[in-house]
Amino acid sequence: MKMSDLAKLAGVSKSTVSRALAGSERVTKETRDRIQQLAKDHNYKLDTRARNFRKQDILTIGVLLPSNGRQDWLATDPFVLEMLGSVADALEAKGNHELLLAKHTNNDPSWISEFARTRSVDGIIVIGQSLYHAELNLAAEHQPNMVVWGAQMPEQKYVTVGSDNYLGGKIATEHLLSQGRRHFAFLGDIRYPETKLRYQGYRDALKEAGLDYRTELTTESEHASDAAMESMAELLRREPSFDALIAASDHLAISAIKAITDHGLKVPQDVAVVGYDNITLASYSTPTLSSITQDRQAAGKLLVDTLFTLMEEGKAESTMIETRLMARSSTSAKQ
């Protein structure tokens, strides 16, 4: 059932139907009501695809969810969903926009630039820079209206929005320093730009505190939790003397806590842990996890706003949102 069919039924022209359904004043109230009723009766549904094609007043925004190398990382980290939600909210608030979701499926990262090249979306938001810097640069050539959640990189052709990861790493470290901790370990994979910055903040905080950065206490790990457990277990065997751990994500932190507990040590008494992202569960896990907060609502809004600046003006600057440590702390002694 198309509009012309409905027009025939109503005994009027297509244009009248179009205007009637749009509620235009150019059609008498009676005709309008009659046609609208008729449309309802016959369960007529306007073809949005045709409408949008003609009007071209709805922007389609592609939202991309890359995996983090590991197939399952993305699917498990609630932080990504919260970001997605806040991006959707921010788009919704703008009005007249469609959110086209695309996610990583196979292990070939070229889908990102492929998406940028072939889909004629009006803009792209990538939730998670991951290891795809080069790929994202390539994508940006095809779709200049692209904003990525992540960290600033050298020779970057896309725009990033992120939190101050360097500062975050520093705050986390200083937090534990202020509680008298002196032997640090860092858990995270510094191949990831964001993790690397957090790591640098961590190192600098230690340096400023006059503490030697002890390289052998650093461990690499994927975001996935099994790998994290193993890394942590190995670290504990190798170097059991640290009393403070900075983890690059809450997921890692929670895995680490398990590994530490399994090793027979107590958190936070023996080892204090600080995570990153401050996912909801962090507040409710046992023991409560201290974490660096990245404000997702602000982040989603900033991603969208930045993209719109880009679309309207053709340029935008990479920006950061607030980073802070949540007040609650795993280090407070439990009885």
Place this chain on the structure above:
Amino acid sequence: MKMSDLAKLAGVSKSTVSRALAGSERVTKETRDRIQQLAKDHNYKLDTRARNFRKQDILTIGVLLPSNGRQDWLATDPFVLEMLGSVADALEAKGNHELLLAKHTNNDPSWISEFARTRSVDGIIVIGQSLYHAELNLAAEHQPNMVVWGAQMPEQKYVTVGSDNYLGGKIATEHLLSQGRRHFAFLGDIRYPETKLRYQGYRDALKEAGLDYRTELTTESEHASDAAMESMAELLRREPSFDALIAASDHLAISAIKAITDHGLKVPQDVAVVGYDNITLASYSTPTLSSITQDRQAAGKLLVDTLFTLMEEGKAESTMIETRLMARSSTSAKQ
């Protein structure tokens, strides 16, 4: 830059360009290559909206993420993201489909039927039945091609895909019964259809074991964690004698564990806990959380397959996927 511009540049007709870009054999290889090169040089991008409008070979599937009443529930539960991911994967595997994402924003549930009424998507998948049974029924009238992740309800006009929540509740309870637990409490909000079934499974398992269901040990709670903490704390004050807890979700379970620990009791020694969903973090939290697994990969695939059956044949049946308890257990004594 539209196709006709490119045609002018190339000195050929629009149709030749169209065919050249589509890689048709009807255009000489030389012309084809020349045009493709030209397109690349001029950074021409085909208008997918126009293409899809004309070809009508791409189905648009709306994926809806309702909130769970509480504004923040959805955004925090990784289970939803995992479901979303697996739905996206399943759609991707089908090919020729677009995933249009829409989520709850304000507190008005009518957006669901509004979406069904006004957006001309080819089908709808709703991830989370929540409390919106009536609303979903309404939506189904506008878009019969609608599949909902949730539980079967009386007088239901939409199709559901879900796991066997009744069985899940039963398995969870029997698991703790087999470990000698005898005093049970249930944490969850039975207004939610899925939770209600889990609760019924729980009650029946107790009945079959010859245990009186002790109504005063049941507590209602939203999925959100603050409310859960409070409910749990109150329950502990009121009735401190139970040694087993069935929680309607892992999120609830983790909150509950915290409340129990804060109360000075030990998990699992004093109170054994079983959750639901088996989110990734459940395996890595401390203590490890037993949980009922719902296979998300299968779920996403089944949601999509069911929707396609519906779209092709005009009818489909509500189905269930496997439910099982994960082997690892919080009840195993820790030393």
Place this chain on the structure above:
DNA sequence: TATTATTATGCAACCGGTTGTATTTAAATT
């Protein structure tokens, strides 16, 4: 009642591609 102003509706072009069919061009056959 004839004429003008106003309002309601219809016509046809258009959005940017795709595709069946007609036409031109080149190659093959006699």
Place this chain on the structure above:
DNA sequence: AATTTAAATACAACCGGTTGCATAATAATA
């Protein structure tokens, strides 16, 4: 060289709406 056959390209209609402009219908004015 003339004719048939095949290959390459062009033409024009179409997808399902929207919208500027023309026209028909109605109301207002002389």
